[in-house]
Amino acid sequence: MSSSYKNNYKKFLRQTYLAFAGVVIAVPFIIDASGGARPHASPTFNKTLADTVPARxxxxxxxxxxxxxxxxxxxxxxxxxxxxxxxxxxxxxxxxKVSKDTLDAPVTYKAKDSIILMVPDKQFYLYGSANTKYKTIDLSAEKMNFDQNTGVLQATNAKDTAGKIIGRPVMNDGGQSFESDTLKYNFTSQKAKIYNTRSQYGEGYVHSELTKKASDNTIFGFKNGYTTCNLDTPHFSFRARKIKVIPDKLIISGPANLEIMGIPTPLYIPFAIFPITQGQRSGILPPQYVMNQQKGMGLENGGYYIGLGEHMDLTLRGDVYSYGSWSLTASPTYRKRYKYNGGLNLSFANTRFGDPAVPSEFTKSRDFRITWNHSMDSKARPGVNFGASVNFGSSSYNRFNVFDYSTRVNNNIGSSVTFSKTWQGKPYNLTLGLNHSQNLATRDVSISFPDGTFTVNTIYPFQPKEMVGTPKWYEKIGISYNGILRNQASFKDSLFGKQAMFNAMQSGMQHSIPVSFSIPVLKTLTFSPSVNYNEYWYTKKVFKKWNNNKRITDTSFGGVDTTYIPGFFTARDVTMSAALSTAVYGMYAFSKHSNIKAIRHVMRPTVSANYSPDFSSAYYYGYRYGKGDRDSMRISYFDGSIVGVPKAGTFGGLNFGLDNNLEMKVFSRKDTSGNHEKKVKLLDGFGITGSYNFVADSFKLSPFALYARTNLFDKVNISANATLNPYADDGRGHPVDKYVWQQGKFSLGRITTASVSLSTSFQSKDKKGQDKQKKIDSLENITNADAAMAAQQRQLQMMRNNPGEYVDFDIPWRVDLSYSLSYTNQLIPDSGGVVKRVTQYVSFNGDFSLTPKWKVGLNSGFDFTNMQIAYTNMYISRDLHCWQMSINLIPFGTFRQFSITINPKAGILRDLRINRSRQFYDF
Structure with missing residues (x-):
């Protein structure tokens, strides 16, 4: 109905009502037009609008x-x-009586401008933000009209005064959404015809010139385009003449052509199937085409996903290459809500490099890798926890099957499986575990199993059940127990499961029983006497002997012969101590006009008297490690034991330490209180520790341990440690019983070890930080959000391989810096003398946005020890709205690589990616 007809009809009604004095008749009609759906009092009116207003x-x-x-x-x-x-x-x-064509459910309707009923023609019209609801259908449009004779409701858009189209029809039906120019819906057959529509299914959108909706909600489209771009004119789409949508299942089309920016490409597919199901579904995982210089052309990550119900699923993936290499990976995951969840990854690979006809250029390797992750909900069994993080495999797996540089240069992998139990209401704690560490470069493997720790928390045997008044000193006496069981084997990976592995097994147990209590003295001091008894159990003795005739190289002789003596051996030691500790505060206040208000210095000195009798005479022997007269020392028969050894000699002396804290108050306008002050930490802690042995015949003063740590401006983390030997040496590294400061040097001693580390991070404000945090919080509230653990591991691996594909365009710039320096100057007995080592490394990574859609990033570092650039990865990323392009370059090192990738952002099209990679190997 045109606007002019609408106005003429209003004028005609007004004139008719005045001519026949129809005020009495007009009022009921107006009320019915603006009211809800209900039967009219007049039987004639009910018969006329039986379809639109059902009787009740x-x-x-x-x-x-x-x-x-x-x-x-x-x-x-x-x-x-x-x-x-x-x-x-x-x-x-x-x-x-009810009309035969009455609907089976009520229809509610409303409009912002007006509603007009044409009784003789059995039609009504809605103008201005019209809305109609029927069963699960919710239809909104600028204009609507309904013809009762045909049962068809038509919705259209309109133009505002500026000629802009407004109020496009939008229909929501059971989770399906349709936006179009014109929509026709038949209430009787529940079918619809939609023109120039856009409907959304999950992450995808379907644009159709003409759409027909069947009564069972099946959709048939003509001249369609499928895309994951949410724009009215998408950047890309798969164009198909016919398409069918089965709700909550599939989108199926015939031959389709990929269009980019409306331009057809040579890429055609014979058919397309886009899943739109929700929840767990089994199905094929399409592979990705790759080109590898060593393995040839290949298909990677193809396989099948098997949904095994609510608690378990299985992902099978495989790779195959034209030169004969292949690999298989099985990744089952399991979960039980409020109980546990975990995932296993089993990988087997057969690698063939080169031509078998040329043995010098041919390489063949069979490798495996096993990873397992398991976590337990803390609320499942209070007091009991079980967790696992296992990473174990052959040493050459990374070399032939991983092309990420950062993973390949990481030669250390490890595993940990732990079980712990705490008895409720009792002071007992038990921890059992398995640990594994492996060096892929040296092929050294270390396995600890079983490892166990049993502790009894401090109990007070002299304390009454009900405390009355001030407790006596003996009521504060506490006793505890700590037992440690260790079993460890270190061997080469080629000896795994063989007798040599079991011969290398070390076992031991340590029992520790400390008795202590503390009481205040003179109000400012705390007096803490204690007695600690340690018992050691061993299953093997180690005896080393220097052999001058042992050939080391073709021209060098001299080495160590090692003998292992199995059996059961014990050792023990006792330590008695009495400690005093306190805290001293100092404050320096500045003038009232100074921005610095005050500086506070806190010192916490501790002094303890210790005595340990010598039980080591049966546990130590003289060991010569070189040809020189002074190349000898006393070592224990249990040297290198995994549970430790008793200290040699008698100790009767003092242990001392001093810890300091320094902070200041500065003026701050941001402080809302009346003081306008802010605390700034200058040093979180710095101090020194050492000891002096009165009963020793020489070298009574121990080396000093110094430390310092701080966080400047909440941005720069700084930590430093050093060890000072107060005794001079003879030039070959052997200490002499003479202090360094006695030689005229102003120093506490020689630096034997030192380390300094600094780290900082700067970034601009995140434009969408609050929205991202809300999304993270919502994911954390999902009980089984980590159900797809294997998929998350693959995603993390992809992020390492291609950091340019996972950049955050909402942060304009970011910089992370770290620096580390370490120094050692120690006597290494088996090396024949003093060894000095200096390592210095700086790493930096960051990115910045050239424009809101272009980002450049760099991850790199510099090794000052070897004076060479460390692993460097440069990348450029371009945000293409619904697509993303990334260029990755590793310009230095053995595994140089260049790759360019263009891929859609939507997860449903994650396998649709264009990738061109080239790797440069220096063998």
């Missing part, structure tokens, strides 16, 4: 006269009581 029973039935009948009368309305001859009266209700 009144909540209060109309009153009708009572009908009575005598016994024996010919009627079914009245019956006679069997016990009496009294008449029974029955009320009769007359229900209005």
């Amino acid at each position: 029973k009144d909540t209060v039935p109309p009153k009708v006269p009572k009908v009575t009948s005598k016994p024996g009368a010919d009627t079914n309305v009245v019956s006679k009581d069997q016990d009496t001859s009294k008449e029974v009266t029955v009320d009769t209700v007359f229900i209005p």
Whole structure:
């Protein structure tokens, strides 16, 4: 209905009502037009609009006269009581007849501008933000009209005064959404015809020139485009003439052509199937085409996903290459809500490099890798916890099957499986574990199993059950227990499972029983005496002997012969101590006009007297490690034991330490309090520790240990450690019983070890930080959010391989810096003298946005020890709205690489990626 006709019809009604004095008649019509769906009082009106306003029973039935009948009368309305001859009266209700074409559910409608009913033509019109609801259908549009004769509702858009289209029809039906120019819906058949529509299914959008919706919600489209771009004019789409949508299952099309920016490409596919199911579904995982210089052309990551129910699933993936290499990976995951979840990854690979006809250029390797992750909900069994993080495999797996540089240069992998139990209401704690470490470069493997720790928390045997008044000193005496069991084997990976592995097994156990208590002294001091008893159990003795005739190289002789003596051996030591500790505060206040208000210095000195008798005479022997007269020392028969060894000699002396903290108060306008002050930490802690042995015949003063740590401006983390030997040496590294400061040097001693590390991070403000945090919080609230653990591991691996594909364009720039320096100057007995080592390394990574859509990043470092650039990865990323392009370059090192990747952002099209990689190997 045009606007002019709309206005003429209003004028015609007004003139008609005035001519026939129709005010009384017009009022009921106006009320019905703006009210809800309900039957009219006039039977004629109800018959006319039976389809749009279905009849229903009144909540209060109309009153009708009572009908009575005598016994024996010919009627079914009245019956006679069997016990009496009294008449029974029955009320009769007359229900209005319902039209045959009445709908089976009510229709509610509204409009912002006006609603017009044309009774003779059985039509009504809605103008201005019209909305109609019927069952699960919710339809909104600028204009609507309904024809009762055909049962068809038509919705269209309109143009505003500027000529802009507004109020496009949008229909939501059971989770499906359709946005179009014109929509026609038949209430009787529940079919719809939609013109120039865009509908959304999960991450995908379907654009169709003409769409037909069947009564079972199946969609048939003509001249369609499927895309994951949310723009009205998408950047790319798969164009297909015909398409069918099965709700909550599939989108199926015939031959389709990929268009980019509306331009057809040579890429055609014979058919397309896009899943739109929700929840767990089994299906094929399409492979990715790659080109590898060593393995040839190949298909990677193809396989099958098997959904095994709510608690388990299985992913099978494989790789195959034209030169004969292949690999298989099985990744089952399991979960039980509020109980546990985990995932296993089993990989087997057969690698063939080069031509078998040329043995010098041919390489063949069979490798495996096993990873397992398991975590337990802390609420499942209070007091019990079990967790696992296993990473174990052959040493050459990374060399032939991993092309990520950072992973390949990481030669250390490890595993940990732990079980712990805490007895509720009791002071007992038990921990059992398995640990594994492996060096892929040297092929050294270390396995610790079983490892166990049993502890008894401090108990107070002299403390009464009910404390009354001030406790006595002996009531504060506490006793505890700590037992450690260790079993460890170190061997080459080629000896795994063989007798040599079991011969290398070391076992030991340590028992520790400390007794201690603390009481205040003179209000400012704390006195803490204690006694600690340690017992060591061993299953093997180690005896080393220097052999001058042992050939080391073709021209060098001299080495160590090692003998292992199995058996059961024990050792023990006792330490008695009494400690005093306190805290001293110092404050320096500045003038009132200074920005620095005050500086506070806190010192925490500790002094303890210790005595340990010498039980080591049976546990130590003289060991010569070189040809020189002074190349000897005393070592223990249990040297290198995994549970430790008792200290040699008697100790009777003092242990001392001093810890310091330094902070200041500065003026701050951001402080809302009246003081306008802010605390700034200058040093979180710095101090020195050492000891002095009064009963030793020489070298009574121990080396000093110095440390410092701080966090400047909440940005720069700094930590430093050093060890000072107060005794001078003879030039070959052997200490002499003479202090360094006695030689005229102003120093506490010689630096034997030192390390310094600094790290900082700067970044601009995240434009969408609050929205991202809300999304993270919502994911954390999902109980089994880590159900797809294997998929997350693959995603993490892809992030390492291609950091340019996972950049955050909402952060304009970011810089991370770290620096480390370490120094050692120690006497290494088996090396024949003093060894000095200096390592210095700086690493930096960051990115910045050239434009809001272009980002450049760099991960690199510099090794000052070898004076060479460390692993460097440069990348450029371009945000293409629904696509992303990344260029990755590793310009230095053995595994140089260049790659360019263009891929959609949507997860449903993650396998649709264009990748060109080239690797440069220097063998």
